[in-house]
Amino acid sequence: MIKLGALDGDGIGPEIVSAAVRVVEATDLDVEFINYPVGWEAYEEYDSTVPQVTLDGLKECDGWLLGPIFAGEYPEDDLADRNPSSTLRQAFDLYSNVRPIRSYTDTGSGEIDITIFRQNTEGFLADRNMHVGDGRFMPTGDVALSVRVVTRQESRRIAEAAFAYAAERDIDVTAVSKKNVLQHGGTLFIEECEKVSEQYPHVGFETFIIDAFSAELVMNPTEYDVVVTTNLFGDILSDEAAGIAGSLGLAPGLNHSHDHAMAQATHGAAPDIAGEGIANPTSMILSAAMLLDWLGRRETEDIPEAATAINNAVAQTIDSGVRTPDIGGNATNEEFTDAVIAQLQIET
Ligand code: ATP
Ligand code: MG
Numbered sequence: 001m002i003k004l005g006a007l008d009g010d011g012i013g014p015e016i017v018s019a020a021v022r023v024v025e026a027t028d029l030d031v032e033f034i035n036y037p038v039g040w041e042a043y044e045e046y047d048s049t050v051p052q053v054t055l056d057g058l059k060e061c062d063g064w065l066l067g068p069i070f071a072g073e074y075p076e077d078d079l080a081d082r083n084p085s086s087t088l089r090q091a092f093d094l095y096s097n098v099r100p101i102r103s104y105t106d107t108g109s110g111e112i113d114i115t116i117f118r119q120n121t122e123g124f125l126a127d128r129n130m131h132v133g134d135g136r137f138m139p140t141g142d143v144a145l146s147v148r149v150v151t152r153q154e155s156r157r158i159a160e161a162a163f164a165y166a167a168e169r170d171i172d173v174t175a176v177s178k179k180n181v182l183q184h185g186g187t188l189f190i191e192e193c194e195k196v197s198e199q200y201p202h203v204g205f206e207t208f209i210i211d212a213f214s215a216e217l218v219m220n221p222t223e224y225d226v227v228v229t230t231n232l233f234g235d236i237l238s239d240e241a242a243g244i245a246g247s248l249g250l251a252p253g254l255n256h257s258h259d260h261a262m263a264q265a266t267h268g269a270a271p272d273i274a275g276e277g278i279a280n281p282t283s284m285i286l287s288a289a290m291l292l293d294w295l296g297r298r299e300t301e302d303i304p305e306a307a308t309a310i311n312n313a314v315a316q317t318i319d320s321g322v323r324t325p326d327i328g329g330n331a332t333n334e335e336f337t338d339a340v341i342a343q344l345q346i347e348t
Contacts (some may be wrong), residue, residue, distance in 0.1 A: 002030065088255075160196055173200075249267060
């Protein structure tokens, strides 16, 4: 029995998490989902966006799905866990955020197949939870400081994850930084990538500065395989790549450490379409498949088989023309999910 947590989150979170849960339940795996509160709903009930009951429950799970979080809209004051997503990443040391982006429709940009390895626990975003209360990052009401933390250990860990992934698939790695301006952190990050690259002489390796790479990605998106970068750059580049591939709704993600994994779509809570039933659940469904694949590396064989079946069912469904509005169709989230499940039943 596989025990998975389901954390709805905000905005379109509940709609897309339930779609992913339905798809996983439609595989022949013996899986049980347990709901835990997170985000705004949790704050209203428990006074915390990541209550202890959630942290304790997740420790007992094999992994979990996290819906998107609408932290930008949370009230300014007295909210310790301002961003549940980063709280969970920190609490479980989920240092690696793997975001594979593929084109499922013809966007005119060619067949994109890029996997971004985003360092997930340090960098600029690490100060997010410290803005409230202590004033250290707001010396006056008109001045805000952002501090970036880059360590050798974490640069090395994410580089190792990226190179191992590339070596297994016989593809190349591109490391992206802004070391010409953010000199110390950028240089340290690239140095660690270079050291790891020496252990993988068969994996092609090059480095880029983030601004040039952003243009390069638009102009030649099919040229790149694995991209490894620091936290904030990974956040931005994965939305860019997802946009080139056609929609933010197509880009899945897995946050993981050695011992824990959290499936989470690349996009945010999409408040503009929340509750309308038209969100594309693909990113969340594929994130769940990534979680199964990760679990399968540690346990039995039928888990990665189920992950592959989900990936195929999603691709076939989109191919057959059942599409949500963000990729030019008129299917609702539910109609799309039903079609994926029907396809899954044909496959298995
Ligand atoms: P965050 O800061 O939480 O990452 P964001 O500001 O980056 O949020 P998103 O919530 O990702 O913004 O939304 C950006 C745009 O993409 C919105 O117009 C939204 O409707 C659209 N979008 C995001 N996810 C989906 C989805 N699954 N299906 C359809 N459209 C989506
Ligand atoms: Mg975003």
